[in-house]
Amino acid sequence: xxxxxxxxxxxxxxxxxxxxxxxxxxxxxxxxxxxxxxxxxxxxxxxxxxxxxxxxxxxxxxxxxxxxxxxxxxxxxxxxxxxxxxxxxxxxxxxxxxxxxxxxxxxxxxxxxxxxxxxxxxxxxxxxxxxxxxxxxxxxxxxxxxxxxxxxxxxxxxxxxxxxxxxxxxxxxxxxxxxxxxxxxxxxxxxxxxxxxxxxxxxxxxxxxxxxxxxxxxxxxxxxxxxxxxxxxxxxxxxxxxxxxxxxxxxxxxxxxxxxxxxxxxxxxxxxxxxxxxxx
Numbered sequence: 339x340x341x342x343x344x345x346x347x348x349x350x351x352x353x354x355x356x357x358x359x360x361x362x363x364x365x366x367x368x369x370x371x372x373x374x375x376x377x378x379x380x381x382x383x384x385x386x387x388x389x390x391x392x393x394x395x396x397x398x399x400x401x402x403x404x405x406x407x408x409x410x411x412x413x414x415x416x417x418x419x420x421x422x423x424x425x426x427x428x429x430x431x432x433x434x435x436x437x438x439x440x441x442x443x444x445x446x447x448x449x450x451x452x453x454x455x456x457x458x459x460x461x462x463x464x465x466x467x468x469x470x471x472x473x474x475x476x477x478x479x480x481x482x483x484x485x486x487x488x489x490x491x492x493x494x495x496x497x498x499x500x501x502x503x504x505x506x507x508x509x510x511x512x513x514x515x516x517x518x519x520x521x522x523x524x525x526x527x528x529x530x531x532x533x534x535x536x537x538x539x540x541x542x543x544x545x546x547x548x549x550x551x552x553x554x555x556x557x558x559x560x561x562x563x564x565x566x567x568x569x570x571x572x573x574x575x576x577x578x579x580x581x582x583x584x585x586x587x588x589x590x591x592x593x594x595x596x597x598x599x600x601x602x603x604x605x606x607x608x609x610x611x612x613x614x615x616x617x618x
Contacts, residue, residue: 384420516554
């Protein structure tokens with residue numbers, strides 16, 4: 339599991355995919371792994387291959403692709419001249435309405451080829467964000483970078499939303515159950531805290547629900563409950579002046595000490611450390 343906070347404190351990592359003129363075929367192979375964040379790849383030229391949840395895809399020039407947190411994947415560059423952009427970004431920086439589309443198991447997540455004008459616009463957006471990030475001197479320029487990244491994700495979301503052309507019968511029962519679970523989780527995470535609560539609400543046995551969610555995402559119900567709650571906790575720590583105790587109560591935890599321990603276990607920092615890092 340690759341964790342974004344072990345690489346950067348910014349909440350994102352934006353890199354150019356450089357031209358590799360001296361590469362021979364299959365010269366670069368990245369090990370199979372999972373990430374705790376989103377990955378967006380925009381291939382402007384050259385060829386690459388990706389394996390996601392054991393399905394292989396070819397990536398060519400003008401292709402757009404994204405990977406959800408928790409998906410098993412790897413990349414293999416197979417072109418002598420590969421070029422484009424790679425964006426790793428924390429889920430907390432992606433608006434809920436975008437996540438609702440991107441995380442819908444009924445969305446056909448595969449490489450797509452937007453119109454050349456759209457690819458050019460996305461490339462310019464990432465280019466500007468990259469240049470500004472290299473020159474960060476004030477909090478205002480950082481806000482500009484985050485705004486540009488949000489704009490890019492908005493365009494990606496809109497582009498993928500137009501691909502919802504696959505009927506429900508084409509998807510596995512596990513994916514359908516996971517979609518229903520994730521939708522319920524988004525609405526009720528403050529009230530429902532245990533896996534059994536979600537199983538009861540969906541009229542499924544706990545073992546069956548957990549098996550379906552794990553098959554579709556690679557993670558258990560408990561993992562997703564904690565991720566959803568801690569995502570909102572991070573937002574409140576960053577955007578509000580509420581105390582940790584107040585945030586714990588807001589999120590449905592009667593014991594603030596337990597909430598703080600859970601936050602540290604899930605996020606890797608105490609609530610106070612997280613707030614200090616991002617407020618700074």
